[in-house]
Amino acid sequence: MRIKLTIAYDGSNYFGFQHQEGHDTIELRLTEAISKINKIETKIIASGRTDRYVHAKGQVVHFDTNLKITEKSWIKAINSYLPDDIRVLEACFVNDDFHARFSAKLKEYRYYIQTSYDLFNRNYSDFFTNIDFDLVEKAASKLIGTHDFRGFCSKEVHDLKDTVRTIHEIKITEVKPNLYEFSFIGTGFLKYQIKRMMGIIINIGLKKLDISIIDQLFITKDPTLCGKTLSGRGLFLYRVIY
Amino acid sequence: MRIKLTIAYDGSNYFGFQHQEGHDTIELRLTEAISKINKIETKIIASGRTDRYVHAKGQVVHFDTNLKITEKSWIKAINSYLPDDIRVLEACFVNDDFHARFSAKLKEYRYYIQTSYDLFNRNYSDFFTNIDFDLVEKAASKLIGTHDFRGFCSKEVHDLKDTVRTIHEIKITEVKPNLYEFSFIGTGFLKYQIKRMMGIIINIGLKKLDISIIDQLFITKDPTLCGKTLSGRGLFLYRVIY
Numbered sequence: 001m002r003i004k005l006t007i008a009y010d011g012s013n014y015f016g017f018q019h020q021e022g023h024d025t026i027e028l029r030l031t032e033a034i035s036k037i038n039k040i041e042t043k044i045i046a047s048g049r050t051d052r053y054v055h056a057k058g059q060v061v062h063f064d065t066n067l068k069i070t071e072k073s074w075i076k077a078i079n080s081y082l083p084d085d086i087r088v089l090e091a092c093f094v095n096d097d098f099h100a101r102f103s104a105k106l107k108e109y110r111y112y113i114q115t116s117y118d119l120f121n122r123n124y125s126d127f128f129t130n131i132d133f134d135l136v137e138k139a140a141s142k143l144i145g146t147h148d149f150r151g152f153c154s155k156e157v158h159d160l161k162d163t164v165r166t167i168h169e170i171k172i173t174e175v176k177p178n179l180y181e182f183s184f185i186g187t188g189f190l191k192y193q194i195k196r197m198m199g200i201i202i203n204i205g206l207k208k209l210d211i212s213i214i215d216q217l218f219i220t221k222d223p224t225l226c227g228k229t230l231s232g233r234g235l236f237l238y239r240v241i242y
Numbered sequence: 243m244r245i246k247l248t249i250a251y252d253g254s255n256y257f258g259f260q261h262q263e264g265h266d267t268i269e270l271r272l273t274e275a276i277s278k279i280n281k282i283e284t285k286i287i288a289s290g291r292t293d294r295y296v297h298a299k300g301q302v303v304h305f306d307t308n309l310k311i312t313e314k315s316w317i318k319a320i321n322s323y324l325p326d327d328i329r330v331l332e333a334c335f336v337n338d339d340f341h342a343r344f345s346a347k348l349k350e351y352r353y354y355i356q357t358s359y360d361l362f363n364r365n366y367s368d369f370f371t372n373i374d375f376d377l378v379e380k381a382a383s384k385l386i387g388t389h390d391f392r393g394f395c396s397k398e399v400h401d402l403k404d405t406v407r408t409i410h411e412i413k414i415t416e417v418k419p420n421l422y423e424f425s426f427i428g429t430g431f432l433k434y435q436i437k438r439m440m441g442i443i444i445n446i447g448l449k450k451l452d453i454s455i456i457d458q459l460f461i462t463k464d465p466t467l468c469g470k471t472l473s474g475r476g477l478f479l480y481r482v483i484y
Contacts, residue, residue, distance in 0.1 A: 010361055055362070087361050119252055119329050120297070120366065 001066065002098060003074060006090040007059045011232065012123045013085060017050045017059070026050070026086060030061065033081035037074075038065050047100045047107065047240040051192070053232035055124065058089075058108075058239035062100040098242075106168070106241040109184045111198050112234045116178035125179065126234040128202055133172070133180075136205035140170040140182070142214045143197055151217035151225065152197055153190035163190060163221075183238070195229045203227040243308065244340060245316060248332040249301045253474065254365045255327060258294045259301070268292070268328060272303065275323035279316075280307050289342045289349070289482040293434070295474035297366065300331075300350075300481035304342040340484075348410070348483040351426045353440050354476045358420035367421065368476040370444060375414070375422070378447035382412040382424070384456045385439055393459035393467065394439055395432035405432060405463075425480070437471045445469040 007030070015023035019031070027044065035042045044063045050056060069077070074091040082088070097103075112125035150163040167186040175181045184194055200217070203209040209227050217225055249272070257265035261273070269286065277284045289302045311319070316333040324330070339345075354367035392405040409428040417423045426436055442459070445451040451469050459467055 008361055010364075084364055085361055087359065117329065119250055119327055122252075122326055124362065 001068075002062055002064050002094050002096050003071075004060060004062050004090075004092050004094045004098060004100065005074075005078070005088050007061060008057050008087050008089055009055060009059065010085040010123075011050060011053045011055045014052070016052045016054070017046060026056075026059075029082060029086055030078075033078050034063055036081055037077045038063075038067060045100045047104050048188070048237075049191075050235075050237050051195070051232045053123075054235045054237065056237040057110075059237050060100045060104070060240045060242075062094065062098060100240075103242050104188070104240050106185055107188060108238040108241070109189065109194050110236045110238045111182040111184070111194060111230070112175075112236075113180045113182070113198075113202065114178055115180065118178070121179070123233050124236075126198075126202075126231045128206065131202065131205040132207065133205060135207070135211065136201050137172060139201040139204040139211050139214060140172060142211070143167055143201070144170055147218055148221065149190055149193055150221040151223050152193050152200070153223065154192040155223065165189065165193070192229060194235060195232060196223070196226050198230040198234070199228050200226055202230065243310075244304055244306050244336050244338050245313075246302060246304050246334050246336045246340060246342065247316075247320070247330050249303060250299050250329050250331055251297060251301065252327040252365075253292060253295045253297045256294070258296070259288060259292045268298075268301075271324060271328055272320075275320050276305055278323055279319045280305075280309060287342045289346050290430070290479075291433075292477075292479050293437070293474045295365075296477045296479065298479040301479050302342050302346070302482045302484075304336065304340060342482075345484050346430070346482050348427055349430060350480040350483070351431065351436050352478045352480045353424040353426070353436060353472070354417075354478075355422045355424070355440075355444065356420055357422070360420070363421070365475050366478075368440075368444075368473045370448065373444065373447040374449065375447060377449070377453065378443050379414060381443040381446040381453050381456060382414060384453070385409055385443070386412055389460055390463065391432055391435055392463040393465050394435050394442070395465065396434040397465065407431065407435070434471060436477060437474060438465070438468050440472040440476070441470050442468055444472065 009026050015025050017026045019025050019027045030044055034044060042063050044061045047060045071091045075088045078088045114121055114125045114127050115129055117127050144167050146166040148164050165186055165188055169185040171183040173181045204211050251268050257267050259268045261267050261269045272286055276286060284305050286303045286305045292298060313333045317330045320330045356363055356367045356369050357371055359369050386409050388408040390406050407428055407430055411427040413425040415423045446453050
């Protein structure tokens, strides 16, 4: 039986999603909890990794089990073994051809920028003052569409053949005074792509980069042209659409 | 010259406000920062202590200095020496007869209860389900007024002569779905008083305590009758009125 879980976590105290020897990760905690209930070492597959400090409100994972308990019981049982900064929100039985990573059609990430420092939101946003949001809007709109994002991602990804991705929507909303939400909906995102894109559009808004940098990055595909990558703390994997 | 500071802090990583040998406290961090700028060990006086895990959005302290810099420069200088979870919001020059503790007329504390678990709010609220808010409202209203709150505070306070305090207002607001704010405005509060009062009214709302417990506590003044004290994590010193 295959089970799909929707999960939320606060990434502040973890070394990212993916298991790394000697580090505390979301994957380690989930695998331990599920393996205890399954009474056998159980492999979990996620929709994708999230980097250090990055949060999730709707990460999706799947795993297989022979245990016959209800969906509600799965939620309760796994949560009882998880720390209070990781939570299973939903569990459902799915067909064997469901795959958390390969079946994903779209992903939505959200990034938060505060323009007046609120210390209670310091782990969930990045902080800048004097941003020109008209320039930010213009810069963001240039990223929408199907592009080769090789210039916007981690060097590690540069061996990948396919770095073409489609961004369907970038929506910027002032969700409360001095707090801006950037929603990115696309077919998938490369390693560091959102933190790098945010770095570029915020630095354009701060007039530290010219908007022409975006075309240059599409043409040269050279990530060393990027300004500062923003912190992972402002980033949330918001939902995965199947 | 006397300076009044308004300060916000996230109490999650501190052992309360007051200096305690071998522990990291808000007072220690503030004293260190201010002493560095003043270039002499400087004593700061707060409106009152806050316990372990308790936050502040408007704690007030004062100190004396011979340094001649502007109010804005004080804010900037102190913040440059503070960790990112403590922030000076305001600085102003005050008369020598201003005293952060003795001049305080009223204090407002706010306590947050979540009724659906939001892990991103876990350090800033306490979590309960199945609360009867009509009972909570009734219980809260019984606490308003001038009473001897000896039964509602820490044992350490029991040598105090005067445990009579006046609560002017208790306002309960659903600030967003499943998040309730309890605002307490009064002439001052005894050690643990708000966490204990919250424990009592929430346990009345959960039908674990009968509402008659409040009159019993006023009469017997026996704190062992109280139910569980709520966590400091949900509590904010919101403002001090002079």
